[in-house]
Amino acid sequence: MEPYLLRYFLAVVETGSFTKAAAACLITQPSLSAGIKRLEEQLGVTLFERNNKRVFLTSAGARFLPRAKTILHECNLAMAEVAASAQARVLRLGVLQTLPSAWVSNLLKGFAATGADVRFDLFDGTEQELQNRFDERGIDYALSIRRVEDGASVPLYDEGYVLAVADTHPLAGKASVRGEYLADQPMIVRSRCEVLSETSRYFTDRNVRPPLAYRTANDERALSMVAAGIGATVMPESFAAQGVAKVGLEGFMHRRTIALFTPRYSLPGHLTEAGKAFEGYVKVPLPEGEGSA
Incomplete structure (x- = not known):
């Protein structure tokens, strides 16, 4: 087989x-x-x-x-074990698809600047896909959403969700908006969003059915279409892009905690030090603004 x-x-x-x-x-x-x-x-x-x-x-x-x-x-x-015999200093890192690319990039670039003798193999995926890779020992670490407090994950930051609109949109200057006001607002659906069902329910509960302008699994593409005025979208507040303004969505209280998930088994001896160094580095918050695009 x-x-x-x-x-x-x-x-x-x-x-x-x-x-x-x-x-x-x-x-x-x-x-x-x-x-x-x-x-x-x-x-x-x-x-x-x-x-x-x-x-x-x-x-x-x-x-x-x-x-x-x-x-x-x-x-x-x-x-x-074969990699260990060759003393390859490679950490396999799973990355949640709905994390801002700029934040992940800054995190890894900052760690590289510490002079650590290690490289990364990166794997994108949904929460479930990263979970499965952990089960198969296909990754060593993961940056994903923390659902429960446990010793297997280190919380990095917490955030809510906002309505992203073009900075020229009439709503761009508002602090928040009620869902009922978005009945005629074209929307962009982020198909890999972890609160997609909750977002749909939010509008359904208010008897609002905004027209669908675009659907994509690529969050950066979604933001670029927002900036172009194609439509608005609900996304984590850590996302940012030129030409995009963020507006609070009244009554949408969902939040997420992003965490580093640590190995569930002992790393090969030659990676132990590198793993500890990586864990120690990510526990230190990035400077304000470092997660922005």
Whole structure:
């Protein structure tokens, strides 16, 4: 059984879509479909049920899922041991897709300036995708959202969500706005937003259905379209861009805590010092404004 077939399988589970899984694996959809079919033939079972909108695990697929994670976990351990033998100072860092690029860039650039003898392999993903990589030991650290207080994560900053509008928009000078006033406001949907359902419910509860102007998984693209006057969007207040103003959204009280998630296992000896140095560095807040675009 080839490990890449297991990665295809887990990618479909993570994304719920053959198309999205193929994009995540950097292959074509026919190649991924052929790989899943080959895996099903090797196992002698059907792993997925498909409809027009989503893919679901069969009972056999659900039983196979923890085994697949375990197998890839062992593969990643083997590769880590090989890397350790070569004394490669590489920390694998998962980065939540909805974090501002400028903040992540400044964080890593600042750490590099300390002279630490380490490089990073970066992986973008949703909360669930980063969680799965941790389960498979595919990453050492992650910058993601802290849902519960525990010893496995270090809180870095807390923030709410705001309405982003063009700085030429009539609302740009206001401190806050009621959702009811946005009935005719074209909106841009950030499809990877962790509070997407809550945002939709916020408007639905107020009997407001703003027109959809654009939908994208790329937050920087969303901001550029806001600056161009295409529409407004709800996003974390740490995002900033030229030509974009931020307005409070009355009654939208959701917040998020961004944290560094630390290894759940002992790093190879040659990475222990580098890992401690990285953890120590990120616990120090960035200077005011360093997270802005």
